[in-house]
Amino acid sequence: MSSRQHKGRTRKLCNTAFNQVSLNGEIIERPWLIYSPSTGCLFCFMCKLFSPNSTSARAKRGFDSWDHIGRLGDHERSTEHQQALTA
Numbered sequence: 001m002s003s004r005q006h007k008g009r010t011r012k013l014c015n016t017a018f019n020q021v022s023l024n025g026e027i028i029e030r031p032w033l034i035y036s037p038s039t040g041c042l043f044c045f046m047c048k049l050f051s052p053n054s055t056s057a058r059a060k061r062g063f064d065s066w067d068h069i070g071r072l073g074d075h076e077r078s079t080e081h082q083q084a085l086t087a
């Protein structure tokens, strides 16, 4: 568990953010997800390193909206991320 102050509230990042649950209930790790304590953000290092057009602000800035953890799944399915995976 990690936590940080955000707008006066402490938000906690649950370890489940680092995993995804597949359709058959199996838990799959997200090896591309890294946490930066200095910025309090989650990053996709695959896109940070391999994205051919890393113009994505999110890839550079990281995920700072932990309350929208579903966005990680959106990112995972994004074309940019898939390209970075195959790079």
Ligand SMILES: [Zn+2]
Pocket (backbone or CB within 6 Å): 032, 044, 045, 046, 047, 048, 075, 076, 080, 081, 084
């Ligand atoms: Zn990515």
